[in-house]
Amino acid sequence: SRYPIDALTALLGDVPIITDRTIVRRRSRDFFWYSPILAEELKAVAGDIIVRPRDEADVIRTAAACAKLRIPLTVRAGGTGNYGQAMPLQGGVLLDMTDITGVVWQKPGVVRVRAGTNILALDQTTRETNYELRMHPSTKRTATIGGFVAGGSGGVGSVTYGGLREPGNILAARIVTVEEEPRVLELRQDAAQKVNRAYGTTGIITELEMPLAPAWPWIDVIAAFDTFEEAFEAGRAIAHADGVVKKLVTPIAWPIPGYFGSLKSACPEGKAILISMIAEPFLESFRAILGGRGTITYERPSEEGPGKVPLYEFAWNHTTLQWLKTDRSITYLQLLYPHDRLAESVAEMMALFPDEVLPHLEFIRFAGNITCSALPVVRYSTPERLNEIIAMHEARGVFVANPHVVSLEDGSRHKRADADQLGFKADVDPMGLLNPGKMASFVAVR
Ligand code: FAD
Known part of the structure; x- marks a missing residue:
């Protein structure tokens, strides 16, 4: 290792550590492989040692030791992040937080x-x-x-x-x-x-x-529609119904639901679907808003216990994962549509990339307005084409949080870390040891 790991373990005393190379390498990864670009770029990344603090005192001891010895420290928890968020680009300590609970x-x-x-x-x-x-x-x-x-x-x-x-x-x-x-x-x-x-x-x-x-008793619902536009319009009506208590409103275009293995019977061939989570007392209102549009193909209490798969594991970043389980030729993007021309913008982008960027939207509230973020499935060809698709979205007013880059700055439209976060880092991590490479514009001050 390029770092004084023996000196580190001496300073750590009885703080639990893991040095087994196989375990350290495995836990140095996250869901970076969603991106074919990062899959290549980050495949060799590995930390030198895992430290497993039991409490805040152990965290302080580890932070002090890393500072003294100038060893990079990358925090890792569930390891479900994308784009190598928790991957130690410069090696060093992986700080596993999963024992600090309650x-x-x-x-x-x-x-x-x-x-x-x-x-x-x-x-x-x-x-x-x-x-x-x-x-x-x-x-x-x-x-x-x-x-x-x-x-x-x-x-x-x-x-x-x-x-x-x-x-x-x-x-x-x-x-x-x-x-x-x-x-x-x-x-x-x-x-x-x-x-x-x-x-x-x-x-x-x-x-x-x-x-x-x-807390509500949540009902998982799927409705199927002939076209994506109908699924989108139904979703929009639900999203705007402030009195209907809900947690999820997700329109998804065919053929994406064709990859929803265990939900196959609820996802008819060729149909777009709308996934929702509705509080049980408002299910009747939900049906009334649909007003006969679409067909409800799935309706049951949301369950999260062992062996139960809640419907939200087919939404957000899980939609892409369902497809990736059987086919690694696709990837995804993360978009935010303009709220003041939502339907037009969605239609415009669909027309630009037929059968290449497949719509998966998430209705959200953003600064008081209902709009959509989106995690479309993208049929991947080359990095150049992917960048072209990103640029074409940006040029038409669709914000892209690029999931094919590792740094905070490259992932955002502003191409720089939030100024407040950058200034704050100089105060709390003056040597730039925390997750180096992720806040690219930071220059160590000490
Ligand atoms: P990790 O992956 O371990 O870490 C994530 C980042 O946080 C890393 O940069 C790490 O250094 C840092 N970190 C972790 N703990 C600490 C700490 N205590 N102090 C300082 N830094 C820390 N994200 C969403 O926002 N919404 C979604 O719906 C969503 N769905 C997802 C679905 C799938 C299938 C996948 C693979 C990812 C999804 N994500 C989503 C991204 C990811 O799951 C979330 O960011 C998740 O909450 C990360 O939690 P984690 O414990 O796994 O963190």
Whole structure:
């Protein structure tokens, strides 16, 4: 190794570590292979050692040791991130947060939770008092709350509450800095956005305070339509019905549902589908809004227990995964459509790439407006063509969060890290040891 790992383990004392090469290599990966470009670019990436802190004191000890020895430190939790978010580009320590779990406290509408807590486990705990998270990624069953805040953007529930970046959706974050004498900082409200989707480059999150929503019995529903336009219009009507309590409104074009193995009987040949999660008392309202449009092919209580596959595992980033299970020739994009010309924009892009960019939309609320983000399936040919498709979207006012690049800056339209996050990094990680390479515009200040 290019780093003094023996000196590191001496400083770590009894903090649990894993040095087995096979395990370290395996856990140095995430879902980067969704991108054929990153699959090639990152295939050799591996850390030198896994450190498994048991509590915040262990995190502080590890951060201090890495700072002293100038060893890169990449935080890893559930490992479900895309685009190599949790992959240690320059090797060093992989900090596995999954032993730092549990609810610190809970009161009506708010939970304080340790960052490594699995999201399904968290929801099961808060449900005991009839609350649940406002939103979760479709990886709820395997991802952690810290990984969601540090790497994700929104998901199931965002049709009602918007994304993680909206005020009120992250109430506070507690972080450890990476310095020879690490500090513990409490970031509240706006300040907590400094760690949202920063890929763990702006501090190690140990606790989060998250808002909760009333818990409902959710019903998973699929409706099938002759055309994608009809599925989209039905979805739009549901998304705009503020009185209908919902968590998911997802129009998907044929042939994508043809790859939904276990749901085959609910996905008729040639039909577009609309996937929804509706609170049970509003199912009748949902049907009334459909008003005879489409055919309901699936309707059952959403179940997440062992052996049960909730419908949300066919939505968000799982839609692409269902297809990738049997065919690696496709990839995907992440889009945000303009809310003020949504239907026109969706139709325009469909006409531009028939049979090449296959529509999968997610209705969301964004800054108070209903619009769609999208994770279309893309039939992949070359990197040049993929970049051309991205540029053609951007030129027509569709925002692209490029999932085929590793750095925060290249992934965003602005081609630079959020200024606030960049300035904050200089304070909390002055040597640039946290997940190096992800915030590309950062230059070490010490
Ligand atoms: P990891 O993958 O382990 O880490 C993600 C990032 O967060 C890394 O950069 C890591 O360094 C950092 N990190 C993790 N923990 C901490 C911490 N305690 N402190 C500081 N940094 C930390 N994302 C969505 O937003 N919505 C979705 O619906 C969604 N669906 C997905 C579906 C699939 C099939 C896949 C593969 C991915 C999906 N994602 C989605 C992306 C990913 O699942 C989410 O970002 C997820 O919440 C990551 O959690 P994790 O615990 O697996 O984090």
